[in-house]
Amino acid sequence: MSYPQWPEITQSTFEVLKGNQTFLDDMKNETERMKKDKIKEVSESFPQVPAEQIERTLETHNWDVFQAIYSLIQDMEKQQTENKANAEKERKEKQREESKRFLQKMFESLPQDLIQKTLDEFEGDVDMATTKLIEIVEGIEKDKRKERERETIVKTIWEKFRDFLSKQEVEQVLQKHNWDVKESASELLKLGEKRKVDRVAAVIQDVSRSVIEQTLRQKNWNFQETLATLIEERHKRAVLDKEQQLKKKTEEERQALLKQQEEERKRKEEERIRETKRRAQEEEKRNKEEEERLKLEIIKLEAEKKQKRRARDSDSKTSGGRKPKES
Numbered sequence: 001m002s003y004p005q006w007p008e009i010t011q012s013t014f015e016v017l018k019g020n021q022t023f024l025d026d027m028k029n030e031t032e033r034m035k036k037d038k039i040k041e042v043s044e045s046f047p048q049v050p051a052e053q054i055e056r057t058l059e060t061h062n063w064d065v066f067q068a069i070y071s072l073i074q075d076m077e078k079q080q081t082e083n084k085a086n087a088e089k090e091r092k093e094k095q096r097e098e099s100k101r102f103l104q105k106m107f108e109s110l111p112q113d114l115i116q117k118t119l120d121e122f123e124g125d126v127d128m129a130t131t132k133l134i135e136i137v138e139g140i141e142k143d144k145r146k147e148r149e150r151e152t153i154v155k156t157i158w159e160k161f162r163d164f165l166s167k168q169e170v171e172q173v174l175q176k177h178n179w180d181v182k183e184s185a186s187e188l189l190k191l192g193e194k195r196k197v198d199r200v201a202a203v204i205q206d207v208s209r210s211v212i213e214q215t216l217r218q219k220n221w222n223f224q225e226t227l228a229t230l231i232e233e234r235h236k237r238a239v240l241d242k243e244q245q246l247k248k249k250t251e252e253e254r255q256a257l258l259k260q261q262e263e264e265r266k267r268k269e270e271e272r273i274r275e276t277k278r279r280a281q282e283e284e285k286r287n288k289e290e291e292e293r294l295k296l297e298i299i300k301l302e303a304e305k306k307q308k309r310r311a312r313d314s315d316s317k318t319s320g321g322r323k324p325k326e327s
Contacts, residue, residue: 034063035055035058035063038058038063038065038068039055039058042054042057042058042065042072046076049072049076053072054068057072057075092124095124096119096124099119099124100115100116100119103115103118103119103126103129103133106130107133109140110133110136110137114136115133118133150171153174153179153181154171155167157170157174157184157185157188161188161192164196164199165192165195169191173188173191196216196221196223197216199223200212200223200226200230203227204230206234207230207234211230212226212230215230
């Protein structure tokens with residue numbers, strides 16, 4: 001494998017290259033000097049700007065002094081605007097902090113985050129924020145007054161139903177009717193009446209709910225009086241039931257005795273009938289035997305008569321044919 005051959009470098013060639021290098025170095029030095037002059041020129045107009053920033057700006061604008069100065073002026077204006085904005089922001093932040101501390105002291109009952117949110121809403125305007133916070137405080141106080149009023153209503157109504165309804169149940173019914181006392185009281189009255197019926201039914205289990213409700217109405221829904229009345233009636237009913245059971249038992253015993261007596265009478269009657277029948281049968285038997293005996297006697301007498309007749313007939317024939325006189 002062969003490689004390309006470089007041309008032969010002669011002494012004249014080195015001299016030419018050396019001369020060019022000197023030219024290039026001179027050009028480079030001139031360029032550096034020119035850059036430094038431009039940096040110095042711009043620095044004189046912007047002594048507050050660091051040299052490095054001026055150099056970067058010149059490089060950005062291809063070392064055009066006019067363009068670099070224009071760019072730096074824009075940067076300074078932008079920086080001034082930013083500084084002014086930052087200063088304003090810091091001022092506003094400081095003012096907001098002072099306003100926040102002022103409002104926190106003024107509205108100690110409110111959460112800090114609510115105060116901060118209100119300040120932010122009105123961009124730090126203390127007067128607007130104060131007005132808004134006063135409205136919030138008044139609203140909270142109004143809600144508290146309303147809550148206290150509702151608590152009073154709940155407590156007042158619950159006192160009338162406390163034996164049969166819980167405070168929570170009273171509040172739930174009021175909420176259901178949007179705190180309409182009249183409608184709520186009507187429903188609570190019905191619920192309380194039902195609870196009274198349930199309570200009485202739990203104590204006196206042998207009485208129907210309809211009777212319990214009727215008694216409660218008669219006693220103007222007085223639980224104690226109703227309970228006492230039903231217990232008394234139950235006692236009376238128990239005594240009456242006991243008397244009725246005793247009467248029933250006595251009657252059953254009397255009926256049993258009558259039945260026993262009737263059965264004894266029937267037994268004796270049956271024995272009498274059997275005895276009468278037996279005697280009748282014996283009498284019939286004796287009569288039949290007597291009849292048979294009489295029949296036999298009659299037959300015997302007839303036989304004897306016939307025998308006597310034959311004997312007389314025989315005697316008649318023997319004595320000459322004279323017919324004997326019958327006796």
